Amino acid sequence: MKLRAPAKINLFLHVTGRRPDGYHTLFTLMAPVGLYDEISMDVDQGSIRVQCEDPRVPADHSNLACRAASCFMQHYGRLPGALPQRGVNISIQKQIPVAAGLGGGSSDAASVLLGLNRHFDEPFEQDDLMRMGLQIGADVPFFVYGRPAIATGIGEILEPYSHSLPYFVLIVFPGIRISTAAVYKNLDLGLTNCEKKLRKLLLGQQAFDATHHACNDLESYTVAMFPEIAGAKQALMDIGASSALMSGSGSSVFGLFENLDKARNARDTLSRHKETWSVVLTELIGDTDDGNQR
Ligand code: ATP
Secondary structure, three states: OEEEEEEEEEEEEEEEEEOOOOOEEEEEEEEEEEEEEEEEEEEEOOOEEEEEOOOOOOOOOOOHHHHHHHHHHHHHHOOOOOOOOOEEEEEEEOOOOOOOOOOHHHHHHHHHHHHHHHHOOOOOOHHHHHHHHHHHOOOHHHHHHOOOEEEEOOOOEEEEOOOOOOOEEEEEEOOOOOOHHHHHHOOOHHHOOHHHHHHHHHOOOOOOOHHHHOOEOOHHHHHHHOHHHHHHHHHHHHOOOOEEEEOOOOOOEEEEEOOHHHHHHHHHHHHHHOOOOEEEEEEEOOOOOOOOOO
16 A cells, blocks of 8 residues: 655644643644655565665654554454454655654654555544554644644644645755754743734634744744754745744744745745755645645
8 A cells, every 4th residue: 555644834833831741732733735755555464564765764663653553453453353463564765854843753653544544444533543643642643634733732632724824835954853852851931932923823813824923932942053944944034935934843944935936936046055955845735635746
């Protein structure tokens, strides 16, 4: 079976607090975008195993796709009349930069859950798969959900975001790999500043507007540590983006454009001038459409 696992961006990300168990609570608008990892998967009589040519991606059971397959098989094996446990052979072709704030590992995991559920004739509901996903990572339920959503809790409480998001998205990966854990560890909640900007959205009174609401509380630390991130944001603004923001815990930055020609021009210029950056022009994936790279 062939699966496509999309990346995501956070159009805003406000850290609302820290739970006693150390997890941070969020208020974030997440949307899948048309940049995909490609996964081939076969169910067979062997064990659960994974291959990936990217050396940054683990090829053992710590791979999130492998963990998702194990989790699914355990739950499936408990169903009445289930066939004996089977193996899963997973092969991942990474297109989503690794450790870049684009959620690639979580998306691979969600695609494996969805793919296996289809393979076994849908024994589980979407909610069941989201619960399984949460055992693997806080972003996995979002990728099972698969459309723009406001996430709260640690990212697992999802509400559909039904307003339109009429933007072309230019993603710039500046080549820096950032550990999400390190970003949260160094976060000073006293220095975060998104609450003010997002107040009306928090109260549900406004739809997202790129010029007013693009804000990420996690930038305070990463921008100070890695000036290249601030440089990428500035370059996107200078070239005509309505807003430019780091996604998740970084280091990817994206620009939102209302006009496709402007976005294409920005892509061509930035790819020419900055050879160390990977630049991808894509779209947000909505409920019914299927974004593609442009
Ligand atoms: P996070 O979800 O932690 O914010 P991210 O989106 O910044 O992550 P990912 O590309 O998901 O980054 O990778 C985070 C780490 O997860 C990597 O350093 C990698 O070792 C590990 N990992 C495990 N499985 C995968 C996978 N299938 N694809 C990518 N990375 C994986």
